[in-house]
Amino acid sequence: xxxxxxxxxxxxxxxxxxxxxxxxxxxxxxxxxxxxxxxxxxxxxxxxxxxxxxxxxxxxxxxxxxxxxxxxxxxxxxxxxxxxxxxxxxxxxxxxxxxxxxxxxxxxxxxxxxxxxxxxxxxxxxxxxxxxxxxxxxxxxxxxxxxxxxxxxxxxxxxxxxxxxxxxxxxxxxxxxxxxxxxxxxxxxxxxxxxxxxxxxxxxxxxxxxxxxxxxxxxxxxxxxxxxxxxxxxxxxxxxxxxxxxxxxxxxxxxxxxxxxxxxxxxxxxxxxxxxxxxxxxxxxxxxxxxxxxxxx
Numbered sequence: 001x002x003x004x005x006x007x008x009x010x011x012x013x014x015x016x017x018x019x020x021x022x023x024x025x026x027x028x029x030x031x032x033x034x035x036x037x038x039x040x041x042x043x044x045x046x047x048x049x050x051x052x053x054x055x056x057x058x059x060x061x062x063x064x065x066x067x068x069x070x071x072x073x074x075x076x077x078x079x080x081x082x083x084x085x086x087x088x089x090x091x092x093x094x095x096x097x098x099x100x101x102x103x104x105x106x107x108x109x110x111x112x113x114x115x116x117x118x119x120x121x122x123x124x125x126x127x128x129x130x131x132x133x134x135x136x137x138x139x140x141x142x143x144x145x146x147x148x149x150x151x152x153x154x155x156x157x158x159x160x161x162x163x164x165x166x167x168x169x170x171x172x173x174x175x176x177x178x179x180x181x182x183x184x185x186x187x188x189x190x191x192x193x194x195x196x197x198x199x200x201x202x203x204x205x206x207x208x209x210x211x212x213x214x215x216x217x218x219x220x221x222x223x224x225x226x227x228x229x230x231x232x233x234x235x236x237x238x239x240x241x242x243x244x245x246x247x248x249x250x251x252x253x254x255x256x257x258x259x260x261x262x263x264x265x266x267x268x269x270x271x272x273x274x275x276x277x278x279x280x281x282x283x284x285x286x287x288x289x290x291x292x293x294x295x296x297x
Contacts, residue, residue: 003036003048004097009090019044020056020228026084026100029076033098038278040253045267047275053097054294055282056226061099062290063224067192071185073220074101074212096294104212104221107174108156109165111182113190115149116205117142118231118243132164141241143205149190151183156210181218182211193225200288202247203238205231232285247285251278 007022015030016023019039024031034057036048057078064075080087080095087094114121114131117140121131129135132152140146153170154162171179186209194204207230210222223229227248234245243250255274261267270278287293 001050003050005035005037005048007033007035030101030103031098032101038249040256041263043265043267047270050279052282055286056223056228057097057099059226059286060223067189070188071220074104076100102214104214106212109173110154110156111186111209112152113149113186114152114206115146115194117144118205133166143244144240151186201235202288203233203235205233227282227285247281251281
C-alpha cells in the first residue's frame, strides 16, 4: 500500500498543517486528517510509513471511547458515512484516517506522564538525580520503572523544542483549577492505559496528552496513547539497563542516529526495510491493543 503523504480536499478550508496531521473546518466542527508522514528530531522525513495514519486515527478513537468516563474528549465520529455531505467526494481518502471533532481552544501545554526512566529523563537523571525537577531515588538504571509515574508538563512550542515547566509555571499558564484537573486526568489515563497495555504485552514507558476548552468545558483533544505520542515497549524483551525493543518511531530514530546527518532539514530517505519494519511495528501495536488487525472493524 502506497503511503499517503499529501492531503488535499479542494473546496474545504484548511486551518492548519502539522508534521503529520492536517486540519480543515467543516461547519461548526473540525476535521483532523492523519497522513502517513513521519517526523524525527522535529524534521519531517521524505518517506511515509504505510498505514501509519490509519493506526493513529483508529487507536486514538479506541482510547477516546474507552476512557470517556475519566474526562470528556473532542471526538464526534471517525465514520466517513457520518461525515457532512461536502466531504463525500473524499470518502476513499478519509476512511480510517480522518476524525470529526468539536472545536476546542487548546491549552498551550503538553501533559507528559513518565512511568520509566528513558530518553531525556534518563539523561537528566544521570546529571542531576532528578527528572524535570522531581527528585528520584539513587541508583536507578536505564529503563528502570519509576517508583510511581511522574507528571512532567512542558511548553508547546511553535518553533524549536518544547521546554519543561514547573508546577508553578503550569498554574500561571492555565490556572490553578485547570492545572489540577489535567494533572489528575493525565495520571489516571496513564495508569489505566499502562495496566491495560501490559496485559497485552506492551509497556507504555511514557506518553503525552493535550487538553482544550470547548464551551467552558475541559476535554482531551488531539491524539491519545498512540505510537507517535508514546513510547511502546515489547514487554517480553524488557530488560533494565538496556534500550528496549519498541513499537514506536524509535526504530526510525535509531537508524537515523547511525547516519552522518545533522538533524536539520532536509531529512534523509529511509531504506525500504526501515519503512517496512516501522509500518509493521505500528500495525502490531494496534493489533495487540485493540484485539484485531486494521482490516477488521
